[in-house]
Amino acid sequence: MKESAQLALPLRVDAEVRENRAEGGSNFRLRLAVAGWPGAEPGRFVMLSPGARGAALRFDPLLPRPMAVYRTLGVAAPPEIEVLYKVAGRGTRLLAETHAGDRVRVVGPLGVPFAMPVAGRRALLVGGGTGIASLYELAARAAQRGPVVVMLGARSEAELMGCDDFAALGVELRIATEDGSRGHRGRVTELLEAALDAGAGGEAIYACGPTPMMRRAAEIAALRGRSCQVSxxxxxxxxxxxxxxxxxxxxxxxxxxxxxxxxxxxxxxxxxxxxx
Ligand SMILES: Cc1cc2nc3c(=O)[nH]c(=O)nc-3n(C[C@H](O)[C@H](O)[C@H](O)COP(=O)(O)OP(=O)(O)OC[C@H]3O[C@@H](n4cnc5c(N)ncnc54)[C@H](O)[C@@H]3O)c2cc1C
Ligand code: FES
The missing domain is CATH 2.10.240.10 (Dihydroorotate dehydrogenase, electron transfer subunit)
Structure with missing residues (x-):
């Protein structure tokens, strides 16, 4: 993993909601203007207040929610970040009710990022459910160093996140849905097995998603004597x-x-x- 000493220090700031758009299923795309945003290495995350901040402190729910920094939009001033999220419970439901102009507390970027693949080596990225959101910046940067295969999985097509964004990176995109509504019918880890068995070896493997999915990716890698980074x-x-x-x-x-x-x-x- 990358040395923490090289990482940008976290901010604690009220960001302005620029857009908060429903994207099908229970998925939303939140675009925030974050004054002073230092950028974020792939895999880092922010803590977001569960919904808009009003004049009074919110006590229900009180605690912020962790969300991957999906990507930083480079051209805007102040800088803007995007977060892709799924409505899972009360905090994300309140987040889904925010509108352009509202303010959301952001603490971040936080955490240890992914270690980048060795230049020229193929990278295999496996994302399931909300874990997909942790992989976009990794795919974008890894694609500048070598070939990248991105494997995305969800229960159904409507629950997939960010497919068009990944495709626009020019990476090889493979999809799996459990109900067969798009791509391979089955689990995304089956795509990982197939890619490893057909590959030349030496690929860098990354996985983010529900715990059972990452556990299975870890097993698949270990059975082949390979390491795997999980988020x-x-x-x-x-x-x-x-x-x-x-x-x-x-x-x-x-x-x-x-x-x-x-x-x-x-x-x-x-x-x-x-x-x-
Ligand atoms: C580092 C990190 C990055 C994340 N990035 C994203 C992201 O980019 N997009 C996204 O949609 N989600 C992401 N998550 C998950 C997200 O934080 C949770 O879905 C969110 O906190 C749920 O809050 P809630 O108040 O809506 O739900 P709650 O009412 O707290 O819970 C609703 C349901 O979600 C489950 N749940 C709550 N928290 C988590 C969690 N952390 N992981 C799995 N299940 C949980 C609960 O068990 C419950 O079943 C990330 C989590 C971590 C730790
Ligand atoms: S979330 Fe508090 S110690 Fe990790």
């Missing part, structure tokens, strides 16, 4: 190592904090059986 999507309360709410067991018996030591880990370092 864990645990629940978080603070996002910067204070509340200990995101603790996960490591394979060596120690404890890691997903927000501070991750969210990106080598899959072999994670004690998968102990994950929530």
């Amino acid at each position: 864990l999507e645990n629940r978080m309360a603070c996002g910067f190592g204070v509340c200990l709410g995101c603790a996960v067991p490591r394979a060596d018996g120690s404890i890691a904090l997903v927000c501070r030591d991750g969210p990106v880990f080598e899959a072999g370092q994670v004690a998968w059986a102990g994950l929530p």
Whole structure:
């Protein structure tokens, strides 16, 4: 993983909602103007207030929600970031009710990013559900270094996120849906197995999505003696190592904090059986 000393320091700022658009299924695309945004390495995330900030402090829900920085839009001043999110519960439902001009508290960028693939080496990126949002910047930057295959999976076509954006990067895009409404009928990890078995070896493997999906990607990589970087999507309360709410067991018996030591880990370092 990348040295934390090189990473941009986090901001704590009220960002302005520029657009918050429904994108089918329960997916939304939030565009925020973030004054002073320093940029974010692929895999880093922000903590967003659960909905617009009014004059009074919100107590229900109180805690911010972690969201991947889907991408930074370079040309705008102040800089703008996009977040792709799925309405899962109360916090994201309130976020979905925000409109252009509202203010949303942003803390970030946070966490340890993905380590980039060695130049010239093929990168295999596997994203499931909301985990797709953590992979766009990685795909964009990896594509400048070598060939990239992006494998995206969801229950149905309507639940897929960002497919057109990935396609526009010129990467090879493979899709799997559990109901067969788009691409391969089945799980996205089956695409990973096929790609590895047909490949020349030496690919850099990345996965982000629901825990069972990442556990399976880790198994597939390990069975072939390969390493794999995963980005864990645990629940978080603070996002910067204070509340200990995101603790996960490591394979060596120690404890890691997903927000501070991750969210990106080598899959072999994670004690998968102990994950929530
Ligand atoms: C580093 C990181 C990056 C993330 N990036 C994105 C992203 O880009 N887009 C996106 O849509 N989501 C992302 N998530 C997940 C997102 O944080 C949760 O979906 C969100 O916090 C749910 O909040 P809520 O109040 O709507 O739901 P809650 O009411 O808190 O929960 C609703 C349902 O979602 C489940 N849930 C809550 N939090 C999580 C979680 N962290 N992971 C999995 N299930 C959860 C609960 O168990 C419950 O079933 C990310 C999580 C992490 C840790
Ligand atoms: S979310 Fe608080 S320590 Fe990680």
